Amino acid sequence: MPRILTRENAIRWAPFLVLLALVILFTAINPSFLSQRNFARIAIAAAPALMVAVGVTFIIVMGSIDLSMEGVISLTAVLFCFLVLALGGTLASGGWIAIPVILVAGAAIGLVNGLIHVRLKIPSFMASLALGFVGTGAAILLTGGNIVKFDDPTFRALLTWRILGFPLMVYVAGMCLVLAWFIQAHTRLGRHFYAVGGGEELAHASGVRVRQVRLAGFSLAGFFYAIAAILQVAKIGQAESVTGSNFMFMSITSVVVGGVALWGGIGGVWNTLVGVLIVAVINNGMVVIGLPDFLQAAVLGLLVIIAVILSTDRRSVAFVK
């Protein structure tokens, strides 16, 4: 009989159990937490965050890290608004072209990120951090510090049009999650992400073109950041140079808390979904039960530390930087 209480099983199911426990805890303190209306609120908060987290999941599965999301989201959000305005100000008047253009732009920024990392051989956390600063800088430059917005009921339908009580953007995020799962589970690229994360030298020796896989991973991440940027613009109705703020910490916390190991090769987009929901439920629940919101950063900080400690197999790690 196989043992049920193994370390692997514990790690696989722990995030989900934590999520359940949190929902029960918050409901016990304030029953109004468990309402459809509140769940919709959590889903809206989680939709853009999920896209960012899914993007960075691929990178973390490869054993790298991407800290550029804040800059990339700010820049693509600002570009998106400018582009829609230039194309007539509404999706119907031709502004819809902006959506594919911005997705490609996001992937292109991700590719640059990957090129800096792979070609110049700079560790990814620093390459992406620097590129993120450049992105934020570019967003400040484009906007001059101002807010950009356009008023289009069709586009706002992402937030206002509700099906079964949840706005359209939640379904869009859900479909993109399925797309990400498909890439992860059913494409060669997805398997190569795991090969590189599980052991880069072995993957290379087995004929995986590691550099190309890395470049593809960073481009894919940029693509998902651009989706997040569009959803974020739909959610708050405007773009500015701080649109991407807080996404870095939140998304990495989500991914790690969901059970994707920072060392690479373990976990996937479903873990990320659970992680994003844990973070969103905590953020929402703290407000619902009346805790002050300044605690959020500290709680996220403690959460990420605990998650990394729990997910690390200390026998297999020699030292960390």
Place this chain on the structure above:
Amino acid sequence: MDIQRLKPHLPWITLLVLVAIVGIADPSFLKPANLLSLAGDIVPLFIMALGLTFAIYIGGIDLSAQSMANMITVVASVYLAPLGIWVAALCILAGFTLGTLSGYLTTRMYVPSFISTLAVGGICFSVAQWLSGNRALNMDATQRNETFGWMIGRTGIVPHELFIALGLLAICLIIERRTTLGRALKAVGAGELAAAASGLNVARYKILAFAISGGLAAVAGLLFSVKLSGGAPTIANGFLLPAIVAVLVGGTPLTGGVGGVLNTAIGTLIVAVIRASMLYFGIAATQQQMVFGLVLIVAIALTIDRSKLRTVK
């Protein structure tokens, strides 16, 4: 002359070339008074970069430095009235303790330093928001002048901040060159496994490096709040990027082991000259972040020791 022998000298050559370029474009830039006030203005950044040097020297990174400085500006503003001069001790102690926490998490709990310091930065941000009630705080002007006025005055044309900077630089230089701690840090940076195999208590020295980084970030925050006579949870945002740039363009690579605090002094001056030159050449302040981001990428690419990285993750 091959490039490897030239490499250690690149930082100060860069600095001289930059000063010369700006000086030729605008001779008034080279007036001693202007240069000194330029150097004085950059001191809080320099102190933060000085601390970061220790974290980077051992091959780690401290991304909490900016949040730490933010938190300390709030702590200093809140507790100046009840504690007087002792608020300085409180600030440094807080920075040192939180730095120790980062170091402990990194070494004993195997949390990579960029994550552990990011998380500690989150804690700092929460503390800052809680203490300040999310508002900008002001110090009582007379009390500030009585307690910390000596920090920000001028003697002749020399800003007092420069004395503080030189004092801290001297202390750090002694730690780096003349103490067991300094030697141990160099060993850890040059090759952590070898250092551990030689019987060095690597974890203890790494924790100390992060603690020093935290403590100096706190001093930077304290000086910054005294200069501005107040504090807020996001007031020092924008420090982290130039501070990292200062360490790296100074010639301490991300992989650690070479460089040091003197390099960071030169690196900070390079940052100061780049900033000033951007103003002279009419590049608006809003464009600076982009420029520094690009400079950072170039600096890392030039300094990093790729032989130490078997696989670049």
